[in-house]
Amino acid sequence: MGDSVKGIKFWLVFIIATLNINLAQILCYPVRFYNAQLYASIIDYSKASFSKFLVILLNLQGRKSVQQSVIISNHLLYTDWIYIWTLLYKLNTNADKLIIILKHSLKHIPILGWGMQFFNFIFLRRSWSTDNKVLTNQLQSISNDPFTLLLFPEGTTLSNESRPKSVKFTQKIGTQDFKHLLYPRVTGLLHSLRSLSHNPKLQVVDATLAYPGIPEGVYGQDWYTLKNTFLKSVAPDMIHVHLSSWSLSDIPIDDEDKFTQWLLQRWQEKEQRLDLFHKTRTLQSGGEFKDIPxxxxxxxxxxxxxxxxxxxxxxxxxxxxxxx
Structure with missing residues (x-):
C-alpha cells in the first residue's frame, strides 16, 4: 500500500475518532451544571479512551516485528518436508506461512504441483542465471510478512546417484567429504539470507533429521520410499530432529568465504550428530529431549x-x- 493511501487512512480514522469523542463530550456538557464531579469523571474517561486509541493507532501505523525464520536441513527422504511441516504445526509456529524452495521439475506434477504453485512455493532450475531473478522476486514478495522459508542446501536427497557427485565435487575443490551428508551449496542460501537481511531478528534454524529402521548400507530414500510410506505403511515410527537456532545478525552473510565456513561448520556438526545416531540412535548425548506425538x-x-x-x-x- 502506498504511503499516500496509508496517510489518508490514518487521518480519516483519526478525525472520525476525534469527532466521535468530541460529540460525546458535547452531549455530556450539560451534566457539568448539575454534577461537576460526574462531569469531570466523564471527561477523564474520554481522555483515557483517547489515549488508548492513540496507542492502537500507533501500533497499526508502526513497523511491526513479524515472525520470520529460515530453516535449513539435511535431505534424506522425499518426505522430509512433510515431517518438518508437521513439526511446525505441532509447535504452533508459522505452519500456515511455510514457503519451500523446490526443484523446478516438481512444479509440473499433476495436482500436487498445482497446489505447490498456489502455496507460492519457490521452484528453482539449478541455473543461477535464471534462479537469481526468480528467488529475488519471490523473497521480496514475502519479506514484510510472517513466513518460514524451508530449503535444503544439499539440493537433493542422499542417494546412490547424488553421493558420487558430492564426492567428486569435494575432491575437485580439495576439501573433506561427508559420510552421512552431501556437500551443501552456498549460493542460494546466502542470496536468500541477504535478500531478507532487512530484518535483523530473522531466525535461522538448523534442523538435523534422522530416521530409525533403515538397514545398514541402504539410503533412506530407497527404504522409506513414497510407495512404501503411503501404500505399504512402511514408514518411520519415529523421526529424530535436532534443532539449533541463530539470529541473522550473528551469521557472516557479508563475506561469502566466512559464510561458507559457517555453513560447513553446521554440516560438520550434523555429521557428528548423525554418526552418533548410527551408533546410539540419538542425535546428541545429554541435553533436553522432547517427545512430540x-x-x-x-x-x-x-x-x-x-x-x-x-x-x-x-x-x-x-x-x-x-x-x-
Whole structure:
C-alpha cells in the first residue's frame, strides 16, 4: 500500500475518532451544571479512551516485528518436508506461512504441483542465471510478512546417484567429504539470507533429521520410499530432529568465504550428530529431549479445517445425483 493511501487512512480514522469523542463530550456538557464531579469523571474517561486509541493507532501505523525464520536441513527422504511441516504445526509456529524452495521439475506434477504453485512455493532450475531473478522476486514478495522459508542446501536427497557427485565435487575443490551428508551449496542460501537481511531478528534454524529402521548400507530414500510410506505403511515410527537456532545478525552473510565456513561448520556438526545416531540412535548425548506425538492439537476444528475443501465437491455431487 502506498504511503499516500496509508496517510489518508490514518487521518480519516483519526478525525472520525476525534469527532466521535468530541460529540460525546458535547452531549455530556450539560451534566457539568448539575454534577461537576460526574462531569469531570466523564471527561477523564474520554481522555483515557483517547489515549488508548492513540496507542492502537500507533501500533497499526508502526513497523511491526513479524515472525520470520529460515530453516535449513539435511535431505534424506522425499518426505522430509512433510515431517518438518508437521513439526511446525505441532509447535504452533508459522505452519500456515511455510514457503519451500523446490526443484523446478516438481512444479509440473499433476495436482500436487498445482497446489505447490498456489502455496507460492519457490521452484528453482539449478541455473543461477535464471534462479537469481526468480528467488529475488519471490523473497521480496514475502519479506514484510510472517513466513518460514524451508530449503535444503544439499539440493537433493542422499542417494546412490547424488553421493558420487558430492564426492567428486569435494575432491575437485580439495576439501573433506561427508559420510552421512552431501556437500551443501552456498549460493542460494546466502542470496536468500541477504535478500531478507532487512530484518535483523530473522531466525535461522538448523534442523538435523534422522530416521530409525533403515538397514545398514541402504539410503533412506530407497527404504522409506513414497510407495512404501503411503501404500505399504512402511514408514518411520519415529523421526529424530535436532534443532539449533541463530539470529541473522550473528551469521557472516557479508563475506561469502566466512559464510561458507559457517555453513560447513553446521554440516560438520550434523555429521557428528548423525554418526552418533548410527551408533546410539540419538542425535546428541545429554541435553533436553522432547517427545512430540503426531496428532491434531484440536481434533474437531482442525479435522473440519482439513476437509473443508471437500464440501463444494460433495455439494456438486449431490446436485448432480438429484438432477441426473
Amino acid at each position: 503426531i496428532g491434531l492439537s484440536d481434533p474437531l476444528s482442525h479435522t473440519l479445517d482439513a476437509f473443508i475443501y471437500f464440501i463444494p465437491i460433495t455439494i456438486v455431487y449431490i446436485i448432480c445425483r438429484i438432477l441426473i
